[in-house]
Amino acid sequence: MTATHATVATFALDLSREEQNGRALREFIIPGVRRHAGFVSGSWLLDRDAGQSIAVVTFSSREAAESFRVDVEGNEEGRSAQGIALIDIRVLEVTATAAP
Template sequence: MHARVTKVSADEDGLAQWRRIVRTEIAPNAAGKDGFVRALWLLDRDSGHGLSVTLWDSRESLENADAAASANRGKLASATGGTVEHWYYEVVAEA
């Protein structure tokens, strides 16, 4: 299994926009992607960060879904007025 971790850093208004976009657009569309396993979207208002962790059944599935994710990252940066970073990981264990 493979994971993409994305961090959005923004002010309070930007995080409100991030939350809205995640709930209305990104999360509903995630489940339809080939190889999608599950995802979590996390919000820490105190630090000004939103995180997403998406899990994929293979590196290939993650890479195939990354084109859409790249467009979403650009949209999120523009809509939130913040910054968006992302990283890729191999999942080595889960409980």
């Protein structure tokens, strides 16, 4: 499956809850994202100095990426419970990829 669009999301984190956030990422967030229609791949990045996480999730269509964006924006309650705040999420066209 080839990625055509990606979401790039930036989140503010409460780093005092880093262990809890890591567990939630591994046990709930990543499995849920994998089940999203059109999912191709995902990477979660940590900027410890800024207290931010950046998630790049690629999808097989713009529609799938837009649907995912709406789901993320609508999950304020779930994020707040984990000490995570959405700063921004965008849907971008994938123009090239590189892999080994």
